[in-house]
Amino acid sequence: SGFITLDSGYKNTGATKSAITFLDGEEGILRYRGYPIEQLAEQSSFLEVAYLLIYGELPTQKELESFTNEIKVHTLVNEDMRKIFDGFPVNAHPMGILSALVCSLTAFYPESMGSVTAEQERLSIVRLMAKLPTIAAWAYKNHMGHPVNYPQNRLSYCANFMHMMFALPVEEYIVNPVIEDALNTLLILHADHEQNCSTSTVRLVGSSHASLYSSISAGINALWGPLHGGANQEVIEMLEEIKADGGDVKKYVEMAKNAKTTGFRLFGFGHRVYKNFDPRAKIIKKAADKVLSSLGINDPVLEIAKQLEEAALTDPYFVERKLYPNVDFYSGIIYRALGIPTNMFTVMFALGRLPGWIAQWKEMRETKEPIGRPRQVYVGHPKRDYLDINSRS
Numbered sequence: 001s002g003f004i005t006l007d008s009g010y011k012n013t014g015a016t017k018s019a020i021t022f023l024d025g026e027e028g029i030l031r032y033r034g035y036p037i038e039q040l041a042e043q044s045s046f047l048e049v050a051y052l053l054i055y056g057e058l059p060t061q062k063e064l065e066s067f068t069n070e071i072k073v074h075t076l077v078n079e080d081m082r083k084i085f086d087g088f089p090v091n092a093h094p095m096g097i098l099s100a101l102v103c104s105l106t107a108f109y110p111e112s113m114g115s116v117t118a119e120q121e122r123l124s125i126v127r128l129m130a131k132l133p134t135i136a137a138w139a140y141k142n143h144m145g146h147p148v149n150y151p152q153n154r155l156s157y158c159a160n161f162m163h164m165m166f167a168l169p170v171e172e173y174i175v176n177p178v179i180e181d182a183l184n185t186l187l188i189l190h191a192d193h194e195q196n197c198s199t200s201t202v203r204l205v206g207s208s209h210a211s212l213y214s215s216i217s218a219g220i221n222a223l224w225g226p227l228h229g230g231a232n233q234e235v236i237e238m239l240e241e242i243k244a245d246g247g248d249v250k251k252y253v254e255m256a257k258n259a260k261t262t263g264f265r266l267f268g269f270g271h272r273v274y275k276n277f278d279p280r281a282k283i284i285k286k287a288a289d290k291v292l293s294s295l296g297i298n299d300p301v302l303e304i305a306k307q308l309e310e311a312a313l314t315d316p317y318f319v320e321r322k323l324y325p326n327v328d329f330y331s332g333i334i335y336r337a338l339g340i341p342t343n344m345f346t347v348m349f350a351l352g353r354l355p356g357w358i359a360q361w362k363e364m365r366e367t368k369e370p371i372g373r374p375r376q377v378y379v380g381h382p383k384r385d386y387l388d389i390n391s392r393s
């Protein structure tokens with residue numbers, strides 16, 4: 001009906017009003033509910049930030065305690081879900097396991113579907129926050145062929161995750177505070193990023209009044225792609241390839257400059273919105289240096305990353321197109337230092353992004369947004385008549 005404006009990739013089209021995250025791509029500013037990302041990364045905890053995103057204000061001590069305790073009550077995952085989990089092949093990508101098991105929560109908690117009460121919605125939120133780390137650690141254990149570790153609720157959110165990932169069955173696992181702290185920072189930096197691809201997916205799916213679990217599962221799948229959250233895995237694979245190839249970063253910069261013919265992009269470079277720098281990348285680069293030096297790790301890949309950054313940032317191709325390192329460029333280096341394997345990197349991103357997805361889903365439902373239904377410009381055949389199969393050439 002009438003005139004349709006076409007904006008492929010929504011480069012200039014706002015899809016919603018939102019009071020959650022402020023982002024200024026020209027100035028490199030990112031704020032959650034008004035609070036600068038630099039302050040949150042430095043001073044707060046991931047659960048505090050999750051509360052802030054989801055409920056709109058920083059929690060009081062009492063609110064944070066009750067949010068944390070409630071999450072602890074729900075960290076176990078129904079043992080029947082293990083049967084689904086056990087069916088995955090050992091080389092299943094952890095993101096596939098994550099999205100499938102999150103979607104299956106809809107089957108285990110059918111009351112999360114349809115019109116839900118405020119109390120049921122609150123429970124779904126808490127369950128997701130509580131169970132996603134457990135499911136994520138299971139996905140890793142599947143890959144390793146190891147028995148799963150049950151959650152330890154005496155530990156913090158981050159320490160419990162590291163315990164479920166790395167503790168051996170009969171030994172107590174002591175989480176290094178440097179690691180706990182680094183994980184906390186990474187999760188905070190990933191916690192929300194306004195209307196990115198996965199968040200828009202969560203809102204779009206949720207706009208049909210699909211359950212929170214199915215909406216988040218769809219978001220996980222959107223995040224998986226290499227142009228979005230999957231980029232962090234691609235970055236490390238690229239850096240390792242450069243290293244194996246003799247460390248000639250200039251060669252790769254040249255290849256990326258011909259992205260149109262080579263099909264090769266520098267992963268971890270460029271961003272749809274940030275055109276001067278990605279404030280998260282600044283924080284992560286510093287954190288990577290700090291973590292590696294305090295753990296006494298000398299990762300040659302970090303050196304290659306720095307050389308590659310330098311080579312790209314002094315090349316007119318990258319300068320003209322305003323392509324800077326994004327959040328994914330250095331995050332993988334920290335994940336590696338934490339002992340997290342490459343194919344788990346995007347899962348780590350999902351753990352961090354969860355509160356943002358939840359907050360955006362909740363906002364979308366509370367503001368009673370209509371069902372999302374983009375239009376199109378049709379460019380196919382005009383009307384033509386059906387041909388009998390024998391008459392087709």
Ligand code: CMC
Pocket residue numbers: 009196226227228229230231256257259260264265266267268269270271272273321323326327328
């Ligand atoms: N390497 C080489 N050239 C690039 C790159 C890159 N990484 N990124 C963009 N370009 C070029 C692109 O070829 C185009 O050139 P031209 O003007 O000659 O046509 C120009 O820069 C603009 O690129 P675009 O694809 O139109 O920009 P976009 O806003 O549609 O895409 C992006 C943004 C992040 C998908 C893209 O920069 C990219 O593919 N980067 C690599 C993947 C990556 O690191 N993704 C993580 C993003 S941050 C975290 C997240 O959201 O998950």
